[in-house]
Amino acid sequence: MTTFIPEDKVLEIKHAADILEVVSESVLLKKTGKNYVGLCPFHSEKTPSFTVSPQKQIFYCFGCAAGGNVFSFIMKRDGISFPEAARILSRQYGIDVPDQKISMSKEQKRLRNEREILYAVNRQAMDFFHNKLLSVPSGKQAMLYLNKRGISQETIEMYRLGYAPEGWNNINNFFQKKKISSGIVEKAGLIVKRENKDGYYDRFRNRIIFPIFNVNTHVVGFGGRVLSDKLPKYLNSPETPIYNKSSSLYGLHRARQKCRETETVYIVEGYFDLLALHQNGIQNSVATLGTSITTDHVDILRNVIGKDGRVVLVFDSDDAGMKAALRSLGIFMNAEVDANIMSLPSGHDPDSYLFEFGYESFVDIAKSAKSLISFLMDALIEKYGLTVEGKIRVISEMRETLSSIDDRVARSLYIKELAERVGIDETAVLEKVRELSFQNKGSARKNDFQKAEKGKFSHSKWVRLEQQIISMMLQFPQILSEIDERGILDFFEDNRLKAIGDIILTYQDRSDINIVDVINLIEDNEEKGIVASMAFEENKWDYDGCLNILNRFESVRNKKENTLIKKIKEAEENNDFELLSKLLSKKQKMAVLSEKQKMALLK
Numbered sequence: 001m002t003t004f005i006p007e008d009k010v011l012e013i014k015h016a017a018d019i020l021e022v023v024s025e026s027v028l029l030k031k032t033g034k035n036y037v038g039l040c041p042f043h044s045e046k047t048p049s050f051t052v053s054p055q056k057q058i059f060y061c062f063g064c065a066a067g068g069n070v071f072s073f074i075m076k077r078d079g080i081s082f083p084e085a086a087r088i089l090s091r092q093y094g095i096d097v098p099d100q101k102i103s104m105s106k107e108q109k110r111l112r113n114e115r116e117i118l119y120a121v122n123r124q125a126m127d128f129f130h131n132k133l134l135s136v137p138s139g140k141q142a143m144l145y146l147n148k149r150g151i152s153q154e155t156i157e158m159y160r161l162g163y164a165p166e167g168w169n170n171i172n173n174f175f176q177k178k179k180i181s182s183g184i185v186e187k188a189g190l191i192v193k194r195e196n197k198d199g200y201y202d203r204f205r206n207r208i209i210f211p212i213f214n215v216n217t218h219v220v221g222f223g224g225r226v227l228s229d230k231l232p233k234y235l236n237s238p239e240t241p242i243y244n245k246s247s248s249l250y251g252l253h254r255a256r257q258k259c260r261e262t263e264t265v266y267i268v269e270g271y272f273d274l275l276a277l278h279q280n281g282i283q284n285s286v287a288t289l290g291t292s293i294t295t296d297h298v299d300i301l302r303n304v305i306g307k308d309g310r311v312v313l314v315f316d317s318d319d320a321g322m323k324a325a326l327r328s329l330g331i332f333m334n335a336e337v338d339a340n341i342m343s344l345p346s347g348h349d350p351d352s353y354l355f356e357f358g359y360e361s362f363v364d365i366a367k368s369a370k371s372l373i374s375f376l377m378d379a380l381i382e383k384y385g386l387t388v389e390g391k392i393r394v395i396s397e398m399r400e401t402l403s404s405i406d407d408r409v410a411r412s413l414y415i416k417e418l419a420e421r422v423g424i425d426e427t428a429v430l431e432k433v434r435e436l437s438f439q440n441k442g443s444a445r446k447n448d449f450q451k452a453e454k455g456k457f458s459h460s461k462w463v464r465l466e467q468q469i470i471s472m473m474l475q476f477p478q479i480l481s482e483i484d485e486r487g488i489l490d491f492f493e494d495n496r497l498k499a500i501g502d503i504i505l506t507y508q509d510r511s512d513i514n515i516v517d518v519i520n521l522i523e524d525n526e527e528k529g530i531v532a533s534m535a536f537e538e539n540k541w542d543y544d545g546c547l548n549i550l551n552r553f554e555s556v557r558n559k560k561e562n563t564l565i566k567k568i569k570e571a572e573e574n575n576d577f578e579l580l581s582k583l584l585s586k587k588q589k590m591a592v593l594s595e596k597q598k599m600a601l602l603k
């Protein structure tokens with residue numbers, strides 16, 4: 001259960017809890033100098049890179065970049081929220097935390113109450129649908145349908161499947177009798193307001209109901225399937241304050257544990273596919289809910305399978321399934337997640353395949369799952385063939401995907417693979433991809449690769465400068481007002497670093513930055529890791545040293561602006577209007593920022 005923990009209690013827990021003690025419960029630690037090291041619980045390793053600093057009360061893994069304070073350790077270890085972690089620690093250290101919420105704002109209270117009411121309404125609706133499936137004569141047809149699809153009685157119970165009866169007013173009447181306001185039931189997405197008339201009608205009618213749970217086993221929404229071939233076949237809850245389909249995954253609440261153990265997750269597309277997998281012993285699987293895979297999904301999954309975990313997409317072998325897989329390619333690539341795809345024999349979906357051939361056979365195919373990008377190569381070669389014409393088309397369709405890979409080592413490995421597959425000289429493929437990445441980066445010149453490489457180099461130098469600035473903000477708070485007044489963060493290019501900087505600037509007591517508290521203010525796990533890693537740096541900052549870095553930062557920025565002006569002139573001369581408009585809007589953005597900076601100086 002998630003409840004709010006009052007600020008003063010958080011403080012008390014923070015002072016009482018010792019990170020060394022807490023981590024030692026699950027990790028064997030050895031002292032080295034000021035710190036302790038051990039084998040990381042969040043990724044598999046043979047030499048210890050997981051480091052705990054009792055002095056700073058933080059941990060950081062130099063292998064997988066997980067990091068944070070004692071709260072984030074428990075959150076990550078158990079896959080739970082901050083209040084839940086705080087509660088575990090409070091019990092362990094004998095701190096009495098009342099259930100009541102003292103320091104919540106009115107708005108926070110309202111939102112929290114609203115969410116809890118919606119959870120409760122959904123739970124009652126789930127029980128209503130479930131009972132209808134089990135008892136009423138009309139539920140019999142739905143039950144027969146589930147049986148026909150091979151869904152066992154145990155699965156029906158475990159996933160609380162239900163049935164929304166025929167008729168416009170079943171769930172509506174149910175809640176009216178319970179004196180629950182129609183406004184709330186509508187907000188939960190269960191009923192819909194009638195157009196031009198008073199009253200509401202049931203959203204789900206004559207459908208099998210799949211309750212959708214979040215990780216904390218709250219019912220956040222529902223999916224409904226017709227019993228016939230009527231359209232739409234599937235209907236989901238609309239977006240509500242507690243349901244967001246681009247960050248929900250069906251089956252996650254039951255998959256989590258097995259995902260952690262196996263460091264693998266299977267992703268399927270539908271409810272029945274998911275139930276078939278779970279029923280056949282493949283519990284480390286989840287389903288997307290009528291949407292393609294989003295970055296939110298990938299973030300959630302990476303958290304449960306770990307940074308080195310493996311994703312296996314199990315999509316239908318039809319065209320639609322393949323297209324869905326291809327759409328997700330870029331998202332997985334840039335999240336640096338090992339994504340694979342297994343293709344089932346044509347005519348089969350996971351549900352029908354398991355039904356016919358069973359677990360062993362499915363796992364066999366899964367073993368030979370291909371990486372997404374190899375899969376894409378194969379599919380294109382099959383489509384276009386290896387004639388001269390075909391090879392050209394394969395390369396031209398691949399080059400966009402290849403040029404969107406940020407990691408240069410990975411990119412060159414795939415280029416090599418593609419060159420071998422189509423039997424063309426590697427440098428020729430490389431040339432094609434470079435051409436495009438160069439265009440993407442906004443330069444009209446071709447074959448000017450050296451220049452592009454140079455641009456890339458200075459970009460990483462720039463990010464290094466940004467890192468140094470964040471690091472000084474954390475370790476030398478005297479510099480904070482200087483950074484604030486000069487508007488330094490406005491020019492940051494790395495969004496994560498900027499977000500961390502912004503949080504540090506909101507910190508109340510600027511004379512004394514506490515890393516443990518800063519980590520508490522950050523929600524994003526990777527950002528927590530960045531802060532923890534910086535805390536392990538042993539830099540000695542002084543005022544002049546900091547000013548030097550800030551001045552350098554500003555002068556590089558001004559140079560960037562000058563380069564931009566030069567590029568604009570070039571684009572004008574070449575009549576490259578597309579590039580020109582891109583550059584101009586970039587310039588405008590810079591100008592707005594400089595104006596802001598000037599205003600700040602005048603103040």
Ligand SMILES: [Zn+2]
Nearest residue numbers: 040043061064
């Ligand atoms: Zn690690």
